[in-house]
Amino acid sequence: MQLFPCPFCGPRDETEFHYGGDAGNARPDGGDVPIDRWANYLYLRSNPKGAAREIWVHMNCGEFFVMERDTLTHEVLSSTALGEEHTA
Amino acid sequence: MTASRLATGGSAIDRSRPIRFSFDGTSVDGFVGDTIASALLANDVAVVGRSFKYHRPRGIWGAGVEEPNALIDIGGPRATPNARATTEPAREGLVAKSVNATPNALADRNAFLDRFSRFIPAAFYYKTFMWPDWHMFEPRIRAMAGLGKVDTDWTSPGTSDQVNHHCDVLVVGAGPAGLAAAKLAADADLSVTLVDDQRKPGGSLGHRAGDIDGGPAAEWVEATIAGLAGGGHLILPSTTAFGIYDHNLVGLNQRQFDGRPDTLWRVRPRRIVLAAGAIERPLPFANNDLPGIMSADAALAYLRRHAVLVGKRVVIATNNDSAYEVAEAIAEAGADVALVDIRRDGMPVAPAKVRQFKGRTLASAAGRLRVEGVTLDDGTRLDADCVLVSGGWTPTIHLFGQARGKLAWSEARAAFLPGNPVDGIAVAGAAAGAVSLSEVFASAEKAAASLGQTKAAIPRSTGPEATAGIVAAWPMPGSKGRIWIDYQNDVTVKDVELAARENFVSVEHLKRYTTLGMATDQGKTSNLPGLALMAGITGRTVPEVGTTTYRPPFTPVPLASFAGARVGELMAPVRRLPLETVHRAGGAVFQEYGGWLRPAHYGGRNADAVRAIQDEAFRARQSVALFDGSTLGKIEVIGPKAAEFVDFLYYNTMSALRPGRCRYGFMLSENGVVFDDGVLVRLDEHRFVVSCSSSHVAAVHARLEEWRQDRFGRGAVYIHNATSEMATLTVSGPNARTLLETVGFGLSLADAALPHMAIGHGSYAGDEVRIARVSFTGDRSYEISIRADRAEPLWAHLRQAGQAFDAVLIGLEALMILRAEKGFIVIGKDTDGTTLPHDLGSDGPRTKRQTEYVGRRSLFTEEASRPDRMQLVGLTVPQGEAALATGAHGVERRGGKLHSIGFVTSSYESPALGQPIALGLIERGAARHGETIEIQHLGKHRTATIAAPCAYDPAGDRLNA
């Protein structure tokens, strides 16, 4: 069982977390977004081997955050509260 | 008698406390401190089980977790299949049975199988019974092969405890290396947890000679343990570290001997010292699986711990120095000992009274139900009632291997040793290849140094020092006779040769083809000989062949340990209403709906339930009905951007809602599918209440939070789930307002003041109440929300006041009929994972809204615009016919084939209409009202006519009646 660092609660067991998707998968707004772009946003995931930036939510405190981790070694590289990506 | 209990000695047993238990129906005497194995040996029970495949008689091999043969089924309240006799404490009254033996180990009726052994090599069953279908033969083959039997009637006497634990250093193994490392860590002020799978600490010091710091090893063990315990460190005996998982989480299984199930520990240490020792290997010779052939080290352990002398005429075969101490001790205890050493020179001097055969190996053993003699490679025959073998030592480095540690082959030790260090794990003692106590302590110091401290002095070995002196003696291809590699899985040299011939030469293929190294012992004694043999056959070196992947668990762990308390109701706890006990007293029959335990109906069980539900639904339309709607979601959305937020979350424009008003709407997923429906209440300019579906509260809440944090920011919107804080009591029906006026809430209930889809604020008995005029029944309805802990008097008051109006209590089943009569949907029942809002007749926002909302773009795809989409409809049946089956399909014949055009989603007898009603999703349904279609269910066909979803009061007059 992995240990994930919640930016608000500190290190916790992975069972307390839910995966929220790729970080940086920005939502394209508008009723006329090109359909390919919308489909990419909805369905295409990068699923990298190695370093990945992901959104996770710590179910116990309810906060979403960005976690960088290595999908191969399971090493956690960083975790940052949403909205603070550029400050931390 | 050959094996026997000596009159004195035995450090582990308490001769003042005799016990008796039964094995295969025979009673066995022992002492407290015996294992089942030591007691069986003391009673000279040679045959303790039958082998997995050939039903060969098998005896006790080892004295610990590595035991491949002596598996037993333990009965009674602490029933355990495949328990190891070598680690299971003997206790009074215990009932043990040998495995894979009918009726018992000594007289097994499937023993004939062994005579056909050359016809049933590895993979025989799969190859032979492939045609026509393996599954035809499997049950009978499985009944003949296999190990212990699971008692399917057994129920746990209690739930297993699970403990989460943190420490600086976890030391696995309380032998000399583990104790030394634990002491060094403790002296450096680190918090230590020391675990050992034996009941008593000390490891090999429990039966091997040694002096430490000028005194007997036993005194040092005692003092070290006392020091650790006194320092507040945690010491867990009878506990196995069975697995290491991500980020160095270590799983421990702790045996309990007081009637409790095992305890599961999840330990997060900063560092791990692995000092789990080493396991002795067998030697290859024909019939090396006969009962009475044992690990030499195990025999020494039985002698010194349990005062059991394993034989009178003992042959000891070895390829290393460790057997010499065994030979000396067994001879001293009175047995006649012959020592057969593969080495011609360089070995220790033979102990007194021990005949030594230099440069010799065992060619074969003979005997039927137990070993009676051996033949050396030069043809010399020796009588023996017991043969002890030492084929060298395999370090126990499973945790290191599981943590992806790389192994390094050591020719000097004829074993794999830990290679490059793994972050956070240090290996010490015999597990690291140390042999003498001095080497053991040096490796413990090195391990402790890697923890980052140096100050304490390491123990000194002041007695005799063990030496290795090992010469490899691997199984050889082309050997004569049947030479067992894996006792537990009945894998012989010939099976490995067959695997090689069929090109299963990689270790992983070898394992799966022959089952070498599988099952409960996981090849603790057999893996290395097996892969060394494969190396010999294929002309490779042992490290070139390599090992199979190390996977947890090291020893079997009861599933009950992993389940812990998550059994029965605690597996998925239901949510409960604040008024549950009141409803039960009122005759409610409860059922689980979407995680909530709710009244299904009041009164009427089994066959009467249908009548009770129909009665409730009928009477609800006559005068007034009371319903507990407390499960309805009440998620508050607060803040300066609250209106913008709900606009984005809802399909419908919600910001136009005036304070004090409600609106029904959909929430969509980003793929456009309707995710939830419900009423949104605007309390004031910056405060809304999302009244979502009961079973959907957690999911809606999570979704709101996600969008809040990801799109709106934490500062502008705040979300609070108040669902369980408030009870919601619903009063519905033509007399609802009149009834409420008799109760009085300090506000006007006149339709001008409180019209449909409006809210009012009042009070009851000093508590604030919120009254929302929304309706899920189609009748005039009031939802009264009050603090959950104050709901009971109000419910009682409503019931009492309702008597004058012939008020009826309704459960969820009646409510489902009432809402279906009105064509009101339940998300997930009347919709599926493809239903878009316009499929439900809600096309306005899709065509008119200009602002952004969740799922918007998905409503304009090719798929969303298909003309043949399934749409919500009502379905009626011909006069006098029964209700349709929910799930029945609408079908059309196209090109001679039946084709589904949708299905029935809800179906009830409507007491108000006196006929069945149904809702469904049917292709192009919105444009087909009045059309009769064919319905198929379980092969039967009938007809139904498509109608508008609303079957009752389509004009909605009853909302204000």
Ligand SMILES: [Zn+2]
């Ligand atoms: Zn948290």
